[in-house]
Amino acid sequence: MATKPPVYKNYIAGKWVACKSGKTFANVNPADTRDVIGHFQDSGPEEVNAAVRAAKEAYKSWRLVPAPKRGELVMELGLWLKRNKERLAKDATREMGKILTETRGDVQEGIDCALYWGGEGRRMFGETTPSELPNKWAMTMRQPLGVCGLITPWNFPMAIPCWKLMPALLCGNTVVIKPASLTPLSVWNLVKGAQEVGFPPGVVNLVTGGGRGVGTPLCEHPDVALVSFTGSTEVGRQINLACAKDFKRVGLEMGGKNAVIVMDDANLDLALDGVLWGAFGTTGQRCTATSRCLVQRGVYEKFLSALAKRARALRVGDGLDERTEMGPAVDEGQLKTDLAYIAIAKKEGARLICGGKRLTGPKYDHGFFLEPTIFADVTPRMRLFKEEVFGPVLAVVPFDTLEQAIALQNDCLYGLSGSIYTKDVNKAFTAMRDVHTGLFYVNAPTIGAENHLPFGGVKQTGNGHREGGKEALDLFSEWKAVYVDFSDSLQRAQIDTEKIVKLEGKKR
Numbered sequence: 230m231a232t233k234p235p236v237y238k239n240y241i242a243g244k245w246v247a248c249k250s251g252k253t254f255a256n257v258n259p260a261d262t263r264d265v266i267g268h269f270q271d272s273g274p275e276e277v278n279a280a281v282r283a284a285k286e287a288y289k290s291w292r293l294v295p296a297p298k299r300g301e302l303v304m305e306l307g308l309w310l311k312r313n314k315e316r317l318a319k320d321a322t323r324e325m326g327k328i329l330t331e332t333r334g335d336v337q338e339g340i341d342c343a344l345y346w347g348g349e350g351r352r353m354f355g356e357t358t359p360s361e362l363p364n365k366w367a368m369t370m371r372q373p374l375g376v377c378g379l380i381t382p383w384n385f386p387m388a389i390p391c392w393k394l395m396p397a398l399l400c401g402n403t404v405v406i407k408p409a410s411l412t413p414l415s416v417w418n419l420v421k422g423a424q425e426v427g428f429p430p431g432v433v434n435l436v437t438g439g440g441r442g443v444g445t446p447l448c449e450h451p452d453v454a455l456v457s458f459t460g461s462t463e464v465g466r467q468i469n470l471a472c473a474k475d476f477k478r479v480g481l482e483m484g485g486k487n488a489v490i491v492m493d494d495a496n497l498d499l500a501l502d503g504v505l506w507g508a509f510g511t512t513g514q515r516c517t518a519t520s521r522c523l524v525q526r527g528v529y530e531k532f533l534s535a536l537a538k539r540a541r542a543l544r545v546g547d548g549l550d551e552r553t554e555m556g557p558a559v560d561e562g563q564l565k566t567d568l569a570y571i572a573i574a575k576k577e578g579a580r581l582i583c584g585g586k587r588l589t590g591p592k593y594d595h596g597f598f599l600e601p602t603i604f605a606d607v608t609p610r611m612r613l614f615k616e617e618v619f620g621p622v623l624a625v626v627p628f629d630t631l632e633q634a635i636a637l638q639n640d641c642l643y644g645l646s647g648s649i650y651t652k653d654v655n656k657a658f659t660a661m662r663d664v665h666t667g668l669f670y671v672n673a674p675t676i677g678a679e680n681h682l683p684f685g686g687v688k689q690t691g692n693g694h695r696e697g698g699k700e701a702l703d704l705f706s707e708w709k710a711v712y713v714d715f716s717d718s719l720q721r722a723q724i725d726t727e728k729i730v731k732l733e734g735k736k737r
């Protein structure tokens with residue numbers, strides 16, 4: 230007999246609590262919707278207020294804990310993730326569908342992130358600099374901001390929350406985290422880990438629920454100093470506007486429409502592996518997914534037929550099955566979006582060379598499975614060229630010269646990731662310089678960011694902040710310039726000191 234799915238609560242001020250309304254929502258497995266993973270609190274403004282209050286109270290003492298000590302706890306959380314990696318990966322696959330090797334990678338990224346930020350507790354360097362005046366010391370130091378609202382998407386249910394949580398805590402902030410409603414379990418697990426390793430009550434708070442019910446009140450709360458958001462450009466724009474009213478700091482990581490350039494001289498087998506992995510890994514549901522593949526005319530047809538053959542052979546199925554190579558769409562809405570873009574591409578005249586249909590049959594009927602899909606001869610006027618699908622639907626575009634390829638790459642509202650396959654160092658460096666993205670790869674797919682480098686995009690992908698690497702410190706901390714005058718006299722900076730001396734002389 231099937232056991233009843235558990236009910237998961239919010240975590241506020243160190244206690245697991247149900248929301249006042251008593252409402253919950255179900256978390257279901259997209260590979261088999263009969264599998265209900267659990268019920269989560271469908272919270273509202275009241276829970277947000279309680280969580281922010283708890284975080285504000287905890288901030289008073291957390292900010293005074295020495296950064297190396299905060300770093301030790303962050304590192305402990307990383308080690309907790311490491312000990313529980315397999316269970317956490319299975320939970321993530323079950324709630325969002327991507328294959329186990331990828332969710333293991335997702336958790337691993339959380340571990341790497343925690344270990345990186347744990348060490349940062351002993352760095353967080355400021356600078357000392359000469360003062361313009363004698364007997365005066367000048368320096369800079371980093372300070373926390375206060376309560377941070379963290380709003381996360383479903384596609385990296387562990388890594389993205391960790392990218393935000395670890396630096397936020399390390400810098401001395403306290404947090405209220407709101408996970409995507411499609412993947413609340415991974416964040417619930419992470420917060421449970423934070424409790425188990427001993428973060429003081431109120432430092433980490435979890436409130437589950439919808440974007441409007443929880444996300445909006447969190448952004449609008451006067452005691453929230455910073456909102457760090459990853460998700461769609463559409464929602465990011467709303468969050469930006471909500472935060473602008475109070476001049477809140479806001480970090481936005483949003484949509485992408487990433488392209489790979491395949492030159493005639495490329496190692497085509499390597500490029501094939503990279504494009505397949507970039508386009509169909511995570512079922513195309515990565516912000517850095519390869520959704521456009523620009524191929525030089527000399528190898529265009531040859532590359533296309535090899536690509537279609539390899540894509541057709543991909544094993545689609547339940548991500549919990551180790552043999553599966555591509556899992557389902559995350560939910561019915563995403564599957565419908567994928568199918569809608571397939572219909573649009575056909576109507577606009579793109580050439581379907583593989584896939585295009587929802588998968589059916591006993592293995593597929595209870596989930597949201599789609600064939601890996603490739604369209605050739607896509608042109609810049611087509612919607613498939615411009616708009617983010619966030620599914621396993623690849624647009625292939627021919628080009629003649631590198632200059633054309635770079636112009637096609639840059640003909641995009643977004644600017645997250647780009648890549649080139651070539652053996653010619655001149656072409657690689659030209660593309661590296663001229664492609665307008667926040668991430669760029671040479672002879673590698675558009676995916677594969679590492680924790681200690683800045684992560685983020687330009688144009689409508691981001692708002693200038695970066696996650697990952699020491700650059701993330703600038704999002705989660707505030708600079709303070711400090712002057713110490715040990716001259717025992719009033720020294721005035723930025724003014725003509727000679728005149729002052731004369732004026733003071735006259736007065737006497």
Ligand code: NAD
Nearest residue numbers: 381382383408409440444445460461464482483484485516
């Ligand atoms: P989404 O924008 O629908 O939701 C993201 C989060 O925002 C969720 O927690 C959601 O509940 C919340 N939210 C929704 N409406 C809100 C509102 N009005 N106010 C406050 N919060 C609100 O995105 P998604 O479907 O979860 O994720 C897919 C999108 O995320 C894609 O566009 C993808 O490109 C993007 N993404 C970007 C990156 C990056 O680093 N650039 C990484 C992963 C995903």
